[in-house]
Amino acid sequence: MQTTAKLEDFLKDSTVADLKSKTEIIPIAATDSVADAMKELAKRKILSMPVLDKKKSKYVGIISISDIVIATVFNPAFAKLAKGASAIDKLTREDFKKIIEKSVLNNPVCDLVGMTEEGKNLWAFDEKESLTKVSEYFAQGVHRALISHQKGNPSFISQTDLVRFISKKVKESKDKDVANFLNNSLEKLGYVRKGKKIISVSTTETALAGFRRLLQWQSFRDWNLAALPIVDKDGKVVGNLSESDLREMNAETRLLDLLFVTPLFLKTYCGEMRKPVVVSPETSFVDALDKLISESVHRVWIVDKDSKPIGVFSLSDVISQFTPFAWSHEKVMDGLFTTS
Known part of the structure; x- marks a missing residue:
C-alpha cells in the first residue's frame, strides 16, 4: 500500500481527547459464566466487554462474541461428533447443543480470555496520548482501546471513532499533497x-x-x-x-x-x-x-x-x-x- 511521510505525520498534533468519544465501559466478572456474558452482550447490543478480576480490582482482558463463537465452532468435540472437519455441516442441532452447553456455556468467562490476541490484552491510553501512537495499534487490527481521563471514569474508543475524526480532519486540510492523495x-x-x-x-x-x-x-x-x-x-x-x-x-x-x-x-x-x-x-x-x-x-x-x-x-x-x-x-x- 502507498503511504507518504506527509500522511504519517498528519495526526502528530492531535490527541485522544480530540476524538470527544466517551463510550461507557461495561465490565463482566471473570468468574461469571460464558452464558451470562452472552446475555449481557445481547442485552446491551454490543460485541465485546472488558473482563474484571474483582479480587484484584483490575481488568484482565476482553471477552467478545467472537471469542465465544471461536470456542464453539473450533471445539475439539466437533471432530468426534462430526467425524472430521469436512463433515462439519452434518452436525444436528442436538449434537451442537450438547457441545456448547457442556464445554462452553457453563465455563467461566476467564477461560475464554486470550482466545484471540486482542482479547488477551486490553490496550489503554491516556487522553493526552498522540493519535499517531494510537493509530499504530489500530492499524494492526486492534478494534478498541481503553482511555483514562483526568476527570470522570475510563471509556472506550474504537476504530470507527478514529476514522470519523480522520475523515473530518483531512477534509478540513488545505494541504495540496493530502488532497492529491x-x-x-x-x-x-x-x-x-x-x-x-x-x-x-x-x-x-x-x-x-x-x-x-x-x-x-x-x-x-x-x-x-x-x-x-x-x-x-x-x-x-x-x-x-x-x-x-x-x-x-x-x-x-x-x-x-x-x-x-x-x-x-x-x-x-x-x-x-x-x-x-x-x-x-x-x-x-x-x-x-x-x-x-x-x-x-x-x-x-x-x-x-x-x-x-x-x-x-x-x-x-x-x-x-x-x-x-x-x-x-x-x-x-x-x-x-x-x-x-
Missing part, C-alpha cells in the same frame, strides 16, 4: 488483488462453516479482517458475513442457528440478507472513506465489472495510511487472496 484510486493505492481469488463463503454453506473459515483469521499477528464476502454460484458478491452479524446472539436459540445456511442465518437476524457495500477499482480513497462512514460498515468489497470480489478496503486500511505500521496488514492480505 485522497483522490488516488483504490487500484493505484494497491488495494486491488489482480490475478488472485479472494477467500469467501458460498450461499450454500452453513453459517457455522463460514464463521470457521472467517475466525481462523482472528490471530492478531496475522491481521483480523473480521469478514468474508458471501458469493453465489457465479462467484458474485451477494452478501457479507462478519462479526457484527453475531450481535445480540444468545445461548438459547441463536447460537444453534449457526447450523442454518448462511443466507437463512442472516435473514433470521436481519429480516433479509443485506446487500453488500461495494466499490470499483476506480473509486477514490476519499469516496471509499465516505462510503465506510455513511453506510456505517467496517469494510467495503472492491468488485470487478462482473461483481466478483477483487479486493477489500477497511477501517484499518484508512488508519494504516496515517502510520508507518502497516506491515501486518500487507502480510495477511496476501494470505487472504489465493492464486486463481
Whole structure:
C-alpha cells in the first residue's frame, strides 16, 4: 500500500481527547459464566466487554462474541461428533447443543480470555496520548482501546471513532499533497488483488462453516479482517458475513442457528440478507472513506465489472495510511487472496 511521510505525520498534533468519544465501559466478572456474558452482550447490543478480576480490582482482558463463537465452532468435540472437519455441516442441532452447553456455556468467562490476541490484552491510553501512537495499534487490527481521563471514569474508543475524526480532519486540510492523495484510486493505492481469488463463503454453506473459515483469521499477528464476502454460484458478491452479524446472539436459540445456511442465518437476524457495500477499482480513497462512514460498515468489497470480489478496503486500511505500521496488514492480505 502507498503511504507518504506527509500522511504519517498528519495526526502528530492531535490527541485522544480530540476524538470527544466517551463510550461507557461495561465490565463482566471473570468468574461469571460464558452464558451470562452472552446475555449481557445481547442485552446491551454490543460485541465485546472488558473482563474484571474483582479480587484484584483490575481488568484482565476482553471477552467478545467472537471469542465465544471461536470456542464453539473450533471445539475439539466437533471432530468426534462430526467425524472430521469436512463433515462439519452434518452436525444436528442436538449434537451442537450438547457441545456448547457442556464445554462452553457453563465455563467461566476467564477461560475464554486470550482466545484471540486482542482479547488477551486490553490496550489503554491516556487522553493526552498522540493519535499517531494510537493509530499504530489500530492499524494492526486492534478494534478498541481503553482511555483514562483526568476527570470522570475510563471509556472506550474504537476504530470507527478514529476514522470519523480522520475523515473530518483531512477534509478540513488545505494541504495540496493530502488532497492529491485522497483522490488516488483504490487500484493505484494497491488495494486491488489482480490475478488472485479472494477467500469467501458460498450461499450454500452453513453459517457455522463460514464463521470457521472467517475466525481462523482472528490471530492478531496475522491481521483480523473480521469478514468474508458471501458469493453465489457465479462467484458474485451477494452478501457479507462478519462479526457484527453475531450481535445480540444468545445461548438459547441463536447460537444453534449457526447450523442454518448462511443466507437463512442472516435473514433470521436481519429480516433479509443485506446487500453488500461495494466499490470499483476506480473509486477514490476519499469516496471509499465516505462510503465506510455513511453506510456505517467496517469494510467495503472492491468488485470487478462482473461483481466478483477483487479486493477489500477497511477501517484499518484508512488508519494504516496515517502510520508507518502497516506491515501486518500487507502480510495477511496476501494470505487472504489465493492464486486463481
